[in-house]
Amino acid sequence: MQPFSAGSVRSTGRGRPAPCAYNSAVNATTPTAEALRSALAALLDGLPPKQATQAVDRLIASYRGTTPTDAPVLRDRSDVVAYAAYRMPATFEAVRSALAALRDAAPHWAPATHTDVGGGTGAASWAVAGAWEGAATTVLDWAEPALVLGRELAAASDLPGLRGARWQRARIGAALELAPTDLVTVSYVLKELTPGARAELLDAAAGAAQAVVIVEPGTPDGYERVIEARTRLTAAGFTVAAPCPHDDACPVEPGTDWCHFSARVSRSSLHRQVKGGTLSHEDEKFSYLAATRFPVTPAAARVTRRPQIRKGQVLLELCTRDEALRRSTVTRRHGELYRAARDTAWGDAWPPGTSQP
Numbered sequence: 001m002q003p004f005s006a007g008s009v010r011s012t013g014r015g016r017p018a019p020c021a022y023n024s025a026v027n028a029t030t031p032t033a034e035a036l037r038s039a040l041a042a043l044l045d046g047l048p049p050k051q052a053t054q055a056v057d058r059l060i061a062s063y064r065g066t067t068p069t070d071a072p073v074l075r076d077r078s079d080v081v082a083y084a085a086y087r088m089p090a091t092f093e094a095v096r097s098a099l100a101a102l103r104d105a106a107p108h109w110a111p112a113t114h115t116d117v118g119g120g121t122g123a124a125s126w127a128v129a130g131a132w133e134g135a136a137t138t139v140l141d142w143a144e145p146a147l148v149l150g151r152e153l154a155a156a157s158d159l160p161g162l163r164g165a166r167w168q169r170a171r172i173g174a175a176l177e178l179a180p181t182d183l184v185t186v187s188y189v190l191k192e193l194t195p196g197a198r199a200e201l202l203d204a205a206a207g208a209a210q211a212v213v214i215v216e217p218g219t220p221d222g223y224e225r226v227i228e229a230r231t232r233l234t235a236a237g238f239t240v241a242a243p244c245p246h247d248d249a250c251p252v253e254p255g256t257d258w259c260h261f262s263a264r265v266s267r268s269s270l271h272r273q274v275k276g277g278t279l280s281h282e283d284e285k286f287s288y289l290a291a292t293r294f295p296v297t298p299a300a301a302r303v304t305r306r307p308q309i310r311k312g313q314v315l316l317e318l319c320t321r322d323e324a325l326r327r328s329t330v331t332r333r334h335g336e337l338y339r340a341a342r343d344t345a346w347g348d349a350w351p352p353g354t355s356q357p
Contacts, residue, residue, distance in 0.1 A: 032130030032159065036092055036123075039156040040084055080145045084121045084153070087188075091123035093263040094215050094286040095187050097347065099131045101242030102213060102290040104349065105298060111135045111182035111211065114161075117201065118142075118172045118189030122150035122165070124215075128185065129161040135183070137165040142172050173197030178208035187215040190225045202229055206236035211292045218260030218285030223252075226259075226287040238291035243347070244319070245298040251324035259304060259319070260287045261347040299349035301328075306346045314341035318350055 110132040116125045119139035128135055141147055147167040154162040170176065172189060174197045184205040190198050205212045214229045216222035227250055230240065240247050243261070252259050263284045298321065305317035313331045320326060328350070330341040340352045 032126055033089070033092065033096075035157050035159070036126050036153075037089065039153045040088060042156060077145050077149070080121060080143070080149045083146070084149060088121055088123045088126075090263075090265045090282070090284040091187055091215075092127050093265045094284050094288070095124045095127040095185065095213070096130065097261065097263045097286075098213050098215050098242070098288040098290055099127055101288075101347075102211065102292075103131060105241035105290065105296040106211075106292065106294070109211075109292075109294065113181045114138070114183045114185065115140065115178060115181045115208070117176070117178070117184060117186045117205065118192070119185070119187075120146040120150065122154055122162070122167075124185040124187045124213075125150075125154070125162060125165060126157070126159075128183065129157070129159040133161070135161045137161050138179075138181075139165055139167045140170040140172065140176075141167075142170060144169055172201065174200050176201055176204045178204045181209050183211045183213070184209040185213045185215075186229075187213075188217065190214070190216055190229065191222065198225070198228070199232065202232045203236070206233055206238065210294060211241075211290065212238065214289045216287050218258075218262070218287050220258045223258035223260060223287040224254075226289050230289050230291070233289070233291045238293055239296055240289065241292050241296040241298060242290040243288065243302050245301060245321035251319065258287070260285050262286075262306075301350045303344055303346055303348050303350055307341065307344055309342060314338065314344070316341065316344065316350060 111128070112135060114125070114128050114135045114137045116122065116128070116137060116139045118141055119125055120141050120143065122139055125137045125139055128137060139147065139150060141150075147169060151165075151167045154165055154167075157163060173193045178184065186201065186205065190201070193201065212229075212233060214226055216225050230244075230250070234240065234247050243259070244250070250259065263286065265282050265284050301318040301320040303316055304319050304325070308315040313329055316328045316330065318326055318328055330338050332338050334341075337351060344350060344352070
């Protein structure tokens with residue numbers, strides 16, 4: 001996969017100009033992340049550790065497995081509670097990162113309506129509510145216990161888009177019908193579906209939305225599903241906004257590597273308890289795609305690996321608009337660019353400022 005950028009894109013009849021107060025995705029979503037952690041801690045206080053551990057172990061096996069299912073992974077309240085503590089913070093940060101890339105590629109666009117397909121307890125909807133003010137959200141999922149807990153968490157927030165969200169039970173995949181909407185998010189869902197159901201879901205999203213954001217685990221098979229979605233959406237007339245700098249074939253050679261990124265996740269004490277960890281943070285690896293039916297300006301290049309900082313130089317692995325994959329070495333003699341390179345992170349646009357209008 002490849003880079004992202006931004007251009008002077010305005011609403012094309014759906015969505016609305018983005019409010020200036022939301023130009024910084026980081027500043028907008030940091031309070032949202034804290035609010036999500038607080039809401040989780042309040043609702044999940046007193047969760048029996050043994051029960052939580054057993055549910056988490058089963059969910060991890062499902063998350064890492066390879067067999068699609070035609071039934072909800074989250075079966076009951078205990079499953080949903082464990083899932084929310086185990087996965088919501090990481091899913092939120094991965095989707096937040098993908099939305100930040102879309103915002104950079106289309107800084108003057110904001111969705112008025114949002115549909116979260118397979119949204120479960122609503123992690124992606126929290127990310128959308130933090131990125132844009134006032135988007136009217138509908139969460140679709142086939143697990144009623146997930147919808148119930150998601151509604152409870154949303155009620156504990158002070159974000160209008162979440163408090164006013166609609167939570168609807170729907171079978172995800174084959175025969176899914178979506179009402180017209182500005183933005184569709186599909187996070188960590190494609191893996192649970194058969195190839196045929198994935199195709200139907202993607203076609204439904206393409207037919208309903210002005211922008212589609214797909215997030216999958218940062219694994220080789222997760223990347224393959226993202227590429228599958230990329231191919232299907234571009235064939236339906238969508239333009240890739242992020243992370244790629246163009247709509248051409250991905251230059252990553254199948255079977256040799258895969259495109260993925262990393263998001264830092266702060267762990268609450270509850271999160272550490274459920275996951276059995278001791279560190280105050282973890283890194284969520286994910287692959288993603290943001291595609292639109294309106295014009296965007298992808299970045300010139302994106303950093304596809306963690307920058308290597310050495311004495312007097314920074315090594316950047318880049319996917320570029322014109323040269324595909326390449327390595328760039330930035331040294332002290334590059335002055336300001338060198339200082340910028342030292343502050344550049346995995347997944348950022350390069351050079352700095354190329355994602356601004």
